[in-house]
Amino acid sequence: MANTKSVPKEPKVELDFNNVMADILKSDQGLTIKEINKLKPEMTEAHKDLMQRRKNEELPFYDLPFQTQELKSIRRLADDIRKRTENFVVLGIGGSALGTRALFKALSPHNHNLLESSKRRFPRLFVVDNIDPETLTTLLNFVDPRHTFFNIVTKSGTTTETISQFMIVHDRLRRSLGRSSVRDHVIVTTDSKQGFMRELVNQEDYHALEVPEGVGGRFSVLSPVSLLPLAVTGINVVELLKGAVVASKACTHANMMRNPAYLFAALNFALRQWRKRSILVMMPYADALMDFAEWFNQLWAESLGKQYGIDGKEVLAGQTPVKALGATDQHSQLQLYMEGPEDKVVVFVGQKFYRVDTRIPSIFKENEGLAYLGGYTLGELIQTEQAATARALTMAGRPNMTLTIPRITPASMGYLMYLLEVAAVASGYLYKIDPFDQPGVELSKKFTYGLMGRPGFESFKEQFNRGNRPKKKYII
Amino acid sequence: MANTKSVPKEPKVELDFNNVMADILKSDQGLTIKEINKLKPEMTEAHKDLMQRRKNEELPFYDLPFQTQELKSIRRLADDIRKRTENFVVLGIGGSALGTRALFKALSPHNHNLLESSKRRFPRLFVVDNIDPETLTTLLNFVDPRHTFFNIVTKSGTTTETISQFMIVHDRLRRSLGRSSVRDHVIVTTDSKQGFMRELVNQEDYHALEVPEGVGGRFSVLSPVSLLPLAVTGINVVELLKGAVVASKACTHANMMRNPAYLFAALNFALRQWRKRSILVMMPYADALMDFAEWFNQLWAESLGKQYGIDGKEVLAGQTPVKALGATDQHSQLQLYMEGPEDKVVVFVGQKFYRVDTRIPSIFKENEGLAYLGGYTLGELIQTEQAATARALTMAGRPNMTLTIPRITPASMGYLMYLLEVAAVASGYLYKIDPFDQPGVELSKKFTYGLMGRPGFESFKEQFNRGNRPKKKYII
Numbered sequence: 028m029a030n031t032k033s034v035p036k037e038p039k040v041e042l043d044f045n046n047v048m049a050d051i052l053k054s055d056q057g058l059t060i061k062e063i064n065k066l067k068p069e070m071t072e073a074h075k076d077l078m079q080r081r082k083n084e085e086l087p088f089y090d091l092p093f094q095t096q097e098l099k100s101i102r103r104l105a106d107d108i109r110k111r112t113e114n115f116v117v118l119g120i121g122g123s124a125l126g127t128r129a130l131f132k133a134l135s136p137h138n139h140n141l142l143e144s145s146k147r148r149f150p151r152l153f154v155v156d157n158i159d160p161e162t163l164t165t166l167l168n169f170v171d172p173r174h175t176f177f178n179i180v181t182k183s184g185t186t187t188e189t190i191s192q193f194m195i196v197h198d199r200l201r202r203s204l205g206r207s208s209v210r211d212h213v214i215v216t217t218d219s220k221q222g223f224m225r226e227l228v229n230q231e232d233y234h235a236l237e238v239p240e241g242v243g244g245r246f247s248v249l250s251p252v253s254l255l256p257l258a259v260t261g262i263n264v265v266e267l268l269k270g271a272v273v274a275s276k277a278c279t280h281a282n283m284m285r286n287p288a289y290l291f292a293a294l295n296f297a298l299r300q301w302r303k304r305s306i307l308v309m310m311p312y313a314d315a316l317m318d319f320a321e322w323f324n325q326l327w328a329e330s331l332g333k334q335y336g337i338d339g340k341e342v343l344a345g346q347t348p349v350k351a352l353g354a355t356d357q358h359s360q361l362q363l364y365m366e367g368p369e370d371k372v373v374v375f376v377g378q379k380f381y382r383v384d385t386r387i388p389s390i391f392k393e394n395e396g397l398a399y400l401g402g403y404t405l406g407e408l409i410q411t412e413q414a415a416t417a418r419a420l421t422m423a424g425r426p427n428m429t430l431t432i433p434r435i436t437p438a439s440m441g442y443l444m445y446l447l448e449v450a451a452v453a454s455g456y457l458y459k460i461d462p463f464d465q466p467g468v469e470l471s472k473k474f475t476y477g478l479m480g481r482p483g484f485e486s487f488k489e490q491f492n493r494g495n496r497p498k499k500k501y502i503i
Numbered sequence: 504m505a506n507t508k509s510v511p512k513e514p515k516v517e518l519d520f521n522n523v524m525a526d527i528l529k530s531d532q533g534l535t536i537k538e539i540n541k542l543k544p545e546m547t548e549a550h551k552d553l554m555q556r557r558k559n560e561e562l563p564f565y566d567l568p569f570q571t572q573e574l575k576s577i578r579r580l581a582d583d584i585r586k587r588t589e590n591f592v593v594l595g596i597g598g599s600a601l602g603t604r605a606l607f608k609a610l611s612p613h614n615h616n617l618l619e620s621s622k623r624r625f626p627r628l629f630v631v632d633n634i635d636p637e638t639l640t641t642l643l644n645f646v647d648p649r650h651t652f653f654n655i656v657t658k659s660g661t662t663t664e665t666i667s668q669f670m671i672v673h674d675r676l677r678r679s680l681g682r683s684s685v686r687d688h689v690i691v692t693t694d695s696k697q698g699f700m701r702e703l704v705n706q707e708d709y710h711a712l713e714v715p716e717g718v719g720g721r722f723s724v725l726s727p728v729s730l731l732p733l734a735v736t737g738i739n740v741v742e743l744l745k746g747a748v749v750a751s752k753a754c755t756h757a758n759m760m761r762n763p764a765y766l767f768a769a770l771n772f773a774l775r776q777w778r779k780r781s782i783l784v785m786m787p788y789a790d791a792l793m794d795f796a797e798w799f800n801q802l803w804a805e806s807l808g809k810q811y812g813i814d815g816k817e818v819l820a821g822q823t824p825v826k827a828l829g830a831t832d833q834h835s836q837l838q839l840y841m842e843g844p845e846d847k848v849v850v851f852v853g854q855k856f857y858r859v860d861t862r863i864p865s866i867f868k869e870n871e872g873l874a875y876l877g878g879y880t881l882g883e884l885i886q887t888e889q890a891a892t893a894r895a896l897t898m899a900g901r902p903n904m905t906l907t908i909p910r911i912t913p914a915s916m917g918y919l920m921y922l923l924e925v926a927a928v929a930s931g932y933l934y935k936i937d938p939f940d941q942p943g944v945e946l947s948k949k950f951t952y953g954l955m956g957r958p959g960f961e962s963f964k965e966q967f968n969r970g971n972r973p974k975k976k977y978i979i
Binding site: 041042043044045047048051120121122124125136137138140141142143156157158159160161162163164165166167169185186187188190191194195197198223226227244284285287290305306312313314315321324325328329331332333334335343344345347349350352354355357358359360361362363364365366367368369370371381382383384385387388390391394395396397399400401403404405406408409411412414415416418419422423465466467468470471472473474475476478479480481482491500501502503 | 619634636666782807823838841864879888941942952
């Protein structure tokens, strides 16, 4: 099954949607071509509007793959940092962390951070995207500040979690290496003009990169946000962007049925609206793609999970993305997917070729129940399990589709992620919501500001306490 | 907020369900006490049946915490292994991996595996629960076979994935250290009588432990399945079981309103059946509990996701568990939880005290938007964010509840996991399904057997090809 064909030179993501179609599923849970075609006029309109906005430079994420000039300076900077450091620590949260982590996990050796310095060509990478005190404390005790670089990534320059981390790191560097040393161990990625971190960059003359204007966190994976840490850890960011350039051709095709991004959007929208598939299970069959699924989850959840449409009407839009991992979760989640509520579409992510593979030896021949495994590779086994699981879901009338990349490479990851970004944006048009905002996260932030005593947010503390205090009665 | 009270000596998990109640939520999305009370008669019946079955020794998972004799021999064995090895590798999948990984992540230092041998008191632990060729190949190239122990964990003794891994490991050990050495580097945890691995244990005189009869994978975390690897890596398994013993008292209380396991089951059942909360988001506010959420996901998905009730009628039962992580996912999933479809209940897991904490220094005082952070600890910040997020969801009419442990310790983890196991079983009674089976995973396995050429499964290969071949037309 595996490794019998030659690896194609161009990256390409294949979208197989046989198993969401009614004639294959043999179930009214599937879609008909007639239904899918109903979305064509809307998607064509969406396409026109998108291309116009792109032309007007209102959607700069579209053109991140073409930033060759910036790329050169990022690579030069990365070369310089790499020589001088053992550990590269990203302080960032949400979109400032997830893309970097996804690509590092996908493209670096699985044991990269475990290797001793002498066996490693590139610095260790740590992405600290939480304010869990144990994590940061443990890390700061572990790394030698002299051989550690910190990349503070916050577009707004005021993200509470990231700034808190930075305040602690700043203090540690100052105490251990002296105040003037902070500058030698810090690089800031933030807005080109606004925010506290930009002010500080100007004031302290820190090294800095820009988050391009108009590029939100969850669309920033192909920007300096991720490109610097990836380049530092030896990942071929040139190839990454090249893959996205190839994707940008496929994903700007006006015809929905020939554009994998639009088609992915349309299929999921149709399944959500007409077949109650409110859950999208993103299930790669590769350990290296586990964090890619986390990246996708933010993209899909935050872009599409909206209460109000652009016309102001309540819509309660969105699909809940769920991360699963094949083959592992066949022994954990598959029971639910096969037999539980009919509210899911499973999206498999497979690969045609593995970067390394291992053959199962022909031993235990006397045992009929095991001997058949001998001679296959693990790659063949996992691919067979993926196909078997897709088929089993299909037989159970459960819609599923498959995205297949040729092999996990920087180019194919660039292609895949670009495709899904365009799919998220296109979905926004179908739901008639704004895929670029996230108004729902503000209230929680304001309560935090109020409770922590940030000036100007006193009323939120009052509101918190008013609602919270009187009725704490349901506790056991 | 944090660290102001003294840590209680006994572990206890507090269940705060204020924010699922209609009078607090101020929304018809909430439950009334009257509704919850409707489940009391059923739960009382369930309790009687459970206690009877426990007495009849039909539900041995209930009594795993009391296995003091077995525990002694496991600890002795662990002491012996620990002295002789640098790396302890678990080969297992599903329930043979998830509990071990959850507790290792929760209870070992975050950087345990990164530490050099001289700075580490215990062996590294690797849990290989996938057949991804890259993972196993990389690991086997990384570890020195002379200083590595492999624990093969499969109850049935025939799990395809685990046996395939073992065949490769067996071959490597034989080639690198000689055939007779295999025995010195392998320990098998499997059924006491049945299956291929037990046969091999008898034949080759391997070291072996037993998966207690009648204990399924997802209920095996307090059995030798996890106890051995945890003991080897220095986790206090005595305290772990003690915590579960304390939980066993609380969780066998006949009155549902005083039994946190029954109440957790009842609340989620009521929200699922009467408020369409088909998704349970398990959201710990601690990096150490990330893998605990994975463990829970298997428990909840595989136990409750069932097509047919015990009476044979179609029910399509279950809630889809979703793992989230606070505070990180406030910048990823919270938008969807606040504004998307009203189909979720969020279960926060918090802690009252942190094992370590770090204070945010009082710097950047000239910036009003940041200065307020100075002086708080990260623990206080993350706890405040948790409270703020719970309050924001509540204000949006979105049900949520909170499980709070005193601190992450072996005892509190034992308590928490035991509680949730009982909750899963009790939920089975409410849904009227069998929480201990997983019939839905068989078809995928049979297709794999058929495609790989296992004798006796030829018809599944035919069935696979028949359905698969003719209509591969929906691909772009």
